[in-house]
Amino acid sequence: MGRELVTLYERGQFRNGAYRGVLPLAGITLIYNNLGGYSFDVTGIKLLACTLASQPLNILMTQRQAINTGNMAEPAYKALIATNPIKLVTLGFSAALCRNACLMAAFLPKTLGNEWMPMDAAFAMGAILVSHPFEVARVLITCKE
Secondary structure: OHHHHHHHHHOOOHHHHOOOOHHHHHHHHHHHHHOOOOOOOOHHHHHHHHHHHHHHHHHHHHHHHOOOOOOOOOOOHHHHHHHOOOHHHHOOHHHHHHHHHHHHHHHHHHHOOOOOHHHHHHHHHHHHHHHHHHHHHHHHHHOOO
């Protein structure tokens, strides 16, 4: 893992995927701020919508960053989109949805009114630890390994 991160950094690609996990959070925040005041819980619908919206971008970034020993050049976005546009949504979708659902658990204490920072930090770390296998599965599926 360390060698892959160093290789990505040396090739100047490390910054491309740094904010990949922020997209579902940004989507949920925008939907909540625009549609606030609802009386029933639509968290699952928001999770599904944000995952659907961010999935093509996640796949494109992951496939572009994949280290290919045969060809060290980055593939162009146009080439990746042209190969199979339907797969930009479906490839690794269930793993991405499970990862995002686990990451949402990090916001549970704040949602319930918690003001104690160590509990927030513990939930965030736990969500990252629990969601990591799903992220690894998503990357392996996306890179066709």
